[in-house]
Amino acid sequence: MPYTGRSESIVLTVLTLAVMHLDPTGFQGVAFGVTSYKEGIDPTIHLCEKPFKKAWAAVYLPRSLRNYLGIQSLDPEHHSKIQFNFFGRTSLFVDNSLRNEVLNTYVVSASIENVSIHHLSEPVNIILRHVKPNTNNAEVHCAFWDFAKNNGLGGWNTSGCEVNSTDLNSTICYCNHLTHFGVLLDLSRKAIDGVNHHILTLISYAGCGTSALFLGVVLVMHLVLDKLRRDYPSKILQNLCTALLMLNLVFLVNPWLSSFHNHGLCITVAVFLHYFLLAAFTWMGLESVHMYFAFVKVFKTYIPNYILKFCIAGWGIPAIIVATLLVINKDFYGTTSFSEHHDSPTAFCWIQDDVVFYISVVAYFFLLFLMNIGMFITVLLQIHFMKAKQQRQSKNWKQDFFHDLRSTVSLTFLLGLTWGFAFFAWGSARIFFLYVFTICNTLQGIDMSPET
The missing domain is CATH 2.60.220.50 (Chondroitinase Ac; Chain A, domain 3)
Structure with a gap:
């Protein structure tokens, strides 16, 4: 004109x-x-x-x-x-x-x-x-x-x-906005104030970066050292570490990729983020199943193709869930806002539909969380009974106590029980538990050592 x-x-x-x-x-x-x-x-x-x-x-x-x-x-x-x-x-x-x-x-x-x-x-x-x-x-x-x-x-x-x-x-x-790790399982899905949002975002990036580094080291050690990759626990741990590593990497590059404002690219990023999150949950559940077989079922029943069946479940179930959502409506995924702060420079690709989020993430994790809690308590009781006689005769009870405490903490991270803090992130306690959730779960990979 x-x-x-x-x-x-x-x-x-x-x-x-x-x-x-x-x-x-x-x-x-x-x-x-x-x-x-x-x-x-x-x-x-x-x-x-x-x-x-x-x-x-x-x-x-x-x-x-x-x-x-x-x-x-x-x-x-x-x-x-x-x-x-x-x-x-x-x-x-x-x-x-x-x-x-x-x-x-x-x-x-x-x-x-x-x-x-x-x-x-x-x-x-x-x-x-x-x-x-x-x-x-x-x-x-x-x-x-x-x-x-x-x-x-x-x-x-x-x-x-x-x-x-x-x-x-x-x-x-x-x-405009940033995002933090807690949004992956933030049940309220409501925006938070800019200051806390920014701090949680920095914690998430630092924690996810550190966790990804340690997860990479653990995977390399298992691949290089033949002794570590032979038995079933090590193979299950490798798959869990792979799922967590990919989850952290996709989360870290998510804001950068979403900044291109390409709808198709954002859907792809959100799909991968959803898939590896579900895969991590699934492998945590399979860890608890294996522990039950190893510690409770003393007289083990031979299961042919044990690890193959675990891999089909660990990687296949999340794929079926994500593929089903894509077939129904790919626009369930897209760019989403979780902050009240308007000066933040990037967007975030994740699940847009609340109903889909609660069914495919929260409900799925809740079922696995209940199963893992049950397995966790059962395994701890079994270990306690097995070591009861030894501890009565042991003179160094402090060393035994701290060893058991460390094992309990390791199991808590290994089975993903720290993700349960999301269920307490409501009302006046929401910000506090989002901090606890973000710190514990962005650093989850640090605890995945060969000793565990």
Whole structure:
């Protein structure tokens, strides 16, 4: 659209378009807002340099966008164009994948020509007035229209969009976030404050990196030393370490890969993360089954192809679960937000649908957790009875006590019982148990030594 001057706009009853040339030299931010609107009547629009406090729909682009506005020049034609849109009808934005959510605002957008914008140090501020007042105080979500969803038909995506405030008549949205390890089994799936979120994220990255290093060392030792890879416990441990190593690696690269904002890539990353998480849970369960055979079933029954059957279960059951979800709807996976903090620079690929999360992750882990608790108690009692006579005759009871304590702690990590802290992360104790959960489980691989 050729035009002269700094800006130009087109105003229709159901659509408004505004285009501007902005000099990056003195750019301090710009806001586009529709201050009055009624269907059938042309909307009233305004452009200014400060965020709107009230509007039917408004978007404020912060000063950090100056780096995207092209070269400094006296000629406005050399500056990048910023385009704002307001849609007074929402029939173009129908997402058939939504179940319980409905679009209750008009749609506003902003873009800079030929530029993809990510990692802003300041949030984009968006005001959206409710078409119908939120009289029931229903939960609201901020979202953007993702053209890649629903096989290219488009759909709403909440990645990087977070509610700053909401009331009866309007909602204010901010953008962008990090994530932490606890989100993999965070039962409440609610955002936490920015400070705790940032600390948990740093702990997660440090813990997962350290754990991955130790898991790699353990796997190399088992592969190099023939004595370590012969027996059944070592082979089961190798598979568990492999699942945990891949889980940590996928988790560590997840924010980086999700920053490309490629819907297909994000689905792939989320699928691998889900698969290796379920595989880790499954191998922890198989560890407990093997311990039961080894310590309780003293007179063992020969099981042909013992390890092969364990591998089919350990790697096959998670594959069946993930494949089933992909067949039903691949958009169960995607980018997700878990933080109230709006200055964080990256997104995270994980399960979007709460029902799918609770069934395929929480319920699956809960069943294995109950089984592992039962096996854990049974094995400890068996070991206690076996060593009772020896301990009565032993003079160095302190050494025996600490040895048993270390064995108990090792079993707790080996069987994944520390993941059970997620069940206590509710209400006022949620933040505390998220810290405990994150510290214990990101460092889980450190305890997977050959001695264990």
